[in-house]
Structure formats: C-alpha cells, structure tokens
Amino acid sequence: MPGRVALAFVRDRIAFLEDVARRYGDVAFFRIGRTAFAFLNHPDFVRDVLVTRQRLFHKGIGLERARMLLGDGLLTSEDERHQRQRRLMQPAFHRERVTAMAETMVGCAERRQQRWRDGTKVDLASEMASVTLAIAGQTLFAADVEREEQEIGAALRAALASFNLAVLPFGDRLSRLPIPPARRFRAARARLDAIVYRLIAERRTAGAGDDLLSMLVAARDDEGDGTGMTDEQIRDEAVTLLLAGHETTANGLSWAWHLLAGHPDAEQRLHAEIDAVCGDRLPTAGDVPRLTFTRAVFAESLRLFPPAYVLGRRALSAYDVPGTDYTLPAGTVVLVSQYLLHRDPRFWDAPDRFRPERWLEKEAGPVASHRHAYFPFGGGPRMCIGEQFAWTEGVLVLATIARRWRFDAPPGRHVALQPIVTLRPKGGLAMTCRLRDRWGQS
Numbered sequence: 001m002p003g004r005v006a007l008a009f010v011r012d013r014i015a016f017l018e019d020v021a022r023r024y025g026d027v028a029f030f031r032i033g034r035t036a037f038a039f040l041n042h043p044d045f046v047r048d049v050l051v052t053r054q055r056l057f058h059k060g061i062g063l064e065r066a067r068m069l070l071g072d073g074l075l076t077s078e079d080e081r082h083q084r085q086r087r088l089m090q091p092a093f094h095r096e097r098v099t100a101m102a103e104t105m106v107g108c109a110e111r112r113q114q115r116w117r118d119g120t121k122v123d124l125a126s127e128m129a130s131v132t133l134a135i136a137g138q139t140l141f142a143a144d145v146e147r148e149e150q151e152i153g154a155a156l157r158a159a160l161a162s163f164n165l166a167v168l169p170f171g172d173r174l175s176r177l178p179i180p181p182a183r184r185f186r187a188a189r190a191r192l193d194a195i196v197y198r199l200i201a202e203r204r205t206a207g208a209g210d211d212l213l214s215m216l217v218a219a220r221d222d223e224g225d226g227t228g229m230t231d232e233q234i235r236d237e238a239v240t241l242l243l244a245g246h247e248t249t250a251n252g253l254s255w256a257w258h259l260l261a262g263h264p265d266a267e268q269r270l271h272a273e274i275d276a277v278c279g280d281r282l283p284t285a286g287d288v289p290r291l292t293f294t295r296a297v298f299a300e301s302l303r304l305f306p307p308a309y310v311l312g313r314r315a316l317s318a319y320d321v322p323g324t325d326y327t328l329p330a331g332t333v334v335l336v337s338q339y340l341l342h343r344d345p346r347f348w349d350a351p352d353r354f355r356p357e358r359w360l361e362k363e364a365g366p367v368a369s370h371r372h373a374y375f376p377f378g379g380g381p382r383m384c385i386g387e388q389f390a391w392t393e394g395v396l397v398l399a400t401i402a403r404r405w406r407f408d409a410p411p412g413r414h415v416a417l418q419p420i421v422t423l424r425p426k427g428g429l430a431m432t433c434r435l436r437d438r439w440g441q442s
Contacts, residue, residue, distance in 0.1 A: 005030050013310060014419045017041075017337050027324055036332045040321065043347065043372035046336050048322050049313055050372070050379035057313035057334065069189060070243065071236030074385060082382070088219040088229060089237060089385060092212050098388050100210075101139045102285035105393050108134040109400035110282060116405065118435040124407065125254040125429040131397060132250040136242050141199050142211035155192040156242065196235050213238055241386070248307035249390050251422050252376075253397055254429050255305035256297055259354045260402075261409040261431060266356055269293055271436065274403045283399040291395050294402075296359035298394040302376040304354060306338040309423040311378060338375055339423065347373040404439055407431040 008016045009032060020028045021041050028039045040049070049057060058078050074085050091097070112131045116122060133153045141152070203209065203217045216234045220226055229237070260267045273293045277283070283291070312335050319328040328334070343351045347370045349358070377384040384390070409431055418426035 005032060012417075012419065014337075014339050014417060014423075017310065017335070017340060021340060027321060027326060036329065037335060038321070038326075038328050038332050039335045039337075041337065041340060041344075043341060043370040044322060046341065046372040046375060046379065049334055049336060050311075050375070050382070053319075054380045054382070056316055056319055058316060059313065068185070070240045071232070073236035073240030084221055084224055085229075085233070085237065086385060087223055088221055089216065091219070092215045093385050093389060095388060098392050099285045101135075101389070102288070102392060102396055104138050105135050105396045106282050106284070106400050108138065109397045113401050113405060116433045118433060121430055121432050123428040124257050124431050125250070125425050128253040128257075128397075129246070129250040132246045132253070132393070135393060135397075136246040138211075140212045140238060140241055140245070142209060142213070152192070152195055152242070155188050155195065156246070192239060193235065196238050197231060200231050200234050200238075212241065244384070245386055245389065247422055249393055249397075251305070251307040251424055252298065252302050252390075252394055254425055256301035256394075256398060257407050257431065258409070258415055258425065258429055259301055259304065260297065261407050263354050266297065266354065267406060269356075270297055270398070270402055271406070274399050275438070278399065278403060283396055283403070285392070285396075287399070288392060288395050291399055292360060293356060294398050295391065295395050296356035298391070298398060299359045300354055300356045303342045303348075303374060304352075305417075305423055306342055306376045307422045308376065308378070309339040309419055310335055310337045311375075339419075341373050341375075344373065404436060406434045406436055408434055 008019075017039060020030070020039050024039075026041045026045070028041075030037050030039070040046075072081065074082065074089065077085055109131050112127060112134070130153075133156070137152055199213060200217065203214050207214075213234070216229060216237055218228070220228050260270065270293060273291060274283070277287050277290045288295075312333050315328050315330055315332045315334060317330045319330075319332070319334070320326070321328065341347070345351045372379060377387040377390070415429065416426040418424040
C-alpha cells in the first residue's frame with residue numbers, strides 16, 4: 001500500500017489530495033516511505049499552521065529539496081537566518097520601489113506583444129514565461145535584453161526541467177545518481193551560478209545601481225549585526241527571486257488568458273475598463289488602483305489555478321491539531337492545499353465558476369469569515385515577500401496586452417493540469433491572437 005500511495009501522489013498530487021479529502025474529510029493521514037503526512041483541509045488549520053503556531057514548523061520536503069537549486073535563500077532558510085535575510089531584503093520590495101518598476105513591467109509586455117500578428121497561433125504559457133523572465137531579469141539584474149536574459153532563461157529552464165526529479169519521493173537519492181536528468185540539473189545550476197556570480201562581482205566593482213541585485217549587494221542589517229550578505233547569500237537570494245518572480249506570475253497570467261478566452265462577458269468588461277482608464281496610451285503605475293476589474297481577473301485566476309497549489313510544513317515537535325483529538329508526532333509533514341480550499345463550496349459561492357466580479361463585492365469570497373480560505377501567497381511571517389510586486393505585475397501585464405489583443409482557444413479544448421513544482425497548463429497553452437477591433441482589424 002505505501003508504494004501505491006507514493007505512486008498516486010507522484011502521478012497527480014491534486015487528484016490524490018482531492019480523493020483523500022473526499023474519503024476522509026478535513027483531517028487525513030498517509031505515509032510515503034518513512035515519512036508521515038497529515039493533510040489538513042480547513043482555513044482554521046491554515047491559520048494555525050502558518051500564523052498562530054508557525055514557530056512549531058519548518059518548511060516541508062519540497063522546499064527542503066529546493067535547496068539543491070535555490071541554496072539557503074528566503075524560500076528555504078529557517079528561523080533567525082530567515083528573519084535576518086527578510087530584514088535585509090524588505091527595502092527592495094517597499095511600495096515605492098515596486099511602483100518604480102512599473103515602467104519596466106509595461107515595457108517588457110509591450111515589446112513581447114509587438115511580435116504577434118493577427119490570426120497567428122502562439123503558446124501563451126511560453127509567451128508569459130518570456131515576459132515575466134524579461135521583467136525579472138531587468139528588475140533584478142538590469143540584464144541586457146538580447147544577451148543576458150536569454151542566457152539566464154536557458155539555464156533556468158534547464159534547471160527547472162531537471163529539478164522535477166528532485167521533488168519526487170526519494171528524489172534526493174535519485175539526484176545523486178549518474179543519470180541524464182541529474183547530470184542536466186547539475187550542469188544547469190553551474191551555468192546559472194556562473195552568470196549570477198559574475199553579475200555580483202560586477203556590482204561590487206561598479207557600485208550601486210537601480211536594480212534589486214545592487215540593493216542586495218549594498219544591504220546592511222542595521223537591526224542586527226550591521227553586516228551585509230556574502231556572495232553566496234546574494235546568489236541564493238537572487239536565484240530565489242528570479243525563480244519565484246518569474247515562474248509563478250507567468251503561470252497566473254497564463255491561466256488568466258485561458259479563463260478569459262472561455263468567458264467573453266468578462267473579457268469584454270476587462271477591455272472596457274482598460275479603454276476607459278488608459279485610452280490610447282500604455283498603462284502606468286498610477287492606473288493600477290483604477291484597474292479594479294483587471295485586478296479581479298488576476299485574483300480569480302489565482303483562486304482557480306494557484307501557482308503554489310499545495311504547501312508543506314514539517315512539525316518540529318508534537319502538534320495538537322486544533323479542534324480535534326489528533327496529536328501529530330514530531331517530523332510529520334503537514335500539507336494544506338490552496339487549490340482545494342480555493343474551490344471549497346463551504347467558503348465560496350459557485351466555487352468552480354470564473355467570476356472576477358466576486359472580488360468587487362463588499363463581502364468578497366471568504367475574506368470576512370474565512371480569510372485563510374484564500375492564500376495564493378502563503379500566510380503569516382513567511383508570506384511571499386514579493387506579493388505586492390506580483391499584484392502590480394499581474395495587473396499591468398494584463399492591461400498592456402489586453403488593450404490590443406484578445407485570444408481564441410481551439411474549440412472543445414480541455415487544458416490538463418500539470419502540478420509539479422508549480423501548477424502549469426500541461427503541454428502549454430496554444431491560442432490564436434486576435435487584434436481587437438479598435439486597432440483597425442477584427
């Protein structure tokens with residue numbers, strides 16, 4: 001039975017957890033090898049694990065294995081080291097800094113969409129990955145669009161493709177074997193490291209610039225020992241920001257286009273808002289507060305298809321599950337699923353429907369009574385440091401592209417989920433570009 005459980009979990013983690021919830025309710029237990037898992041499926045559990053008693057937990061298996069790629073960056077570090085790194089990095093994500101990056105976000109989206117032609121087919125998942133990688137490369141590294149972006153992107157894609165092996169059960173052992181995926185991963189990481197360490201050396205020599213890497217080089221822990229980061233620490237944070245800021249937002253945008261293609265009323269409302277707010281010019285940071293429906297589209301995309309679809313924590317000591325008679329032994333990996341709770345009919349009206357307008361209503365979704373039924377960016381002290389960046393990027397990229405384009409999906413298409421490191425559309429997202437009528441074509 002343990003082998004069958006492991007196989008089911010590897011094949012499709014979402015389908016596995018859906019089946020577990022259907023069979024056993026809000027609290028369920030299973031083992032994979034020697035590791036005990038507890039699946040907790042209620043917002044109260046999410047709040048307790050991520051906020052109230054978050055000090056009782058460390059990150060789960062997936063992010064422990066992520067150290068192979070990310071090192072000891074903000075996503076994978078723990079306790080005092082995590083707190084120190086967050087203090088050092090927080091100024092880079094202040095609202096004013098994010099606002100200053102808006103022009104880069106719009107510019108990258110605008111340059112990408114100029115390559116499209118009316119009636120041609122594109123893979124929007126790949127296109128959104130290119131847009132968000134360009135944004136991450138320029139805001140983080142001030143990377144040259146034609147040279148360094150492509151080099152960084154190729155190394156990152158190769159590392160991610162091979163990294164899927166590491167997050168499987170027993171993946172830590174498999175990754176050390178002399179097999180092709182493991183060799184490709186090590187080569188891709190070495191390639192990425194060479195690029196990042198070169199850029200760090202250039203910043204230390206040239207002095208501070210306007211990019212995030214320069215801020216990391218110059219950062220000092222004024223609330224602690226007054227020191228800055230070593231090259232290795234900067235490398236780990238830079239690669240973490242590159243991956244988190246590129247992969248997750250690209251997926252959120254891809255799913256948004258997929259949903260809009262199947263809901264013409266929402267698509268028309270989106271276009272009407274962008275036309276009213278922006279007119280014939282590109283959107284700006286000042287437009288973001290007025291693009292309320294555009295933000296609602298992105299929020300609803302993150303609800304239905306959260307890029308981070310399951311979250312794991314490892315109990316450091318015995319943990320009493322609140323409101324139950326269960327006590328989890330130390331070492332148990334606790335899982336909570338954004339995907340399942342974001343679609344739970346106990347907390348959402350019409351949970352499987354794409355309804356962006358729910359976010360414009362006074363009692364939006366579960367915010368009033370069950371705030372932790374929506375947690376695309378995690379929660380508590382370890383909530384994603386780039387959340388504001390992601391919201392701004394999502395709104396501005398949607399607005400920049402939708403002011404000129406809409407997209408048609410193939411008739412009868414069913415897009416399968418690919419829940420591995422993040423929640424991707426399996427096989428990409430092939431769609432047909434249609435230039436909007438107001439731009440002179442149909």
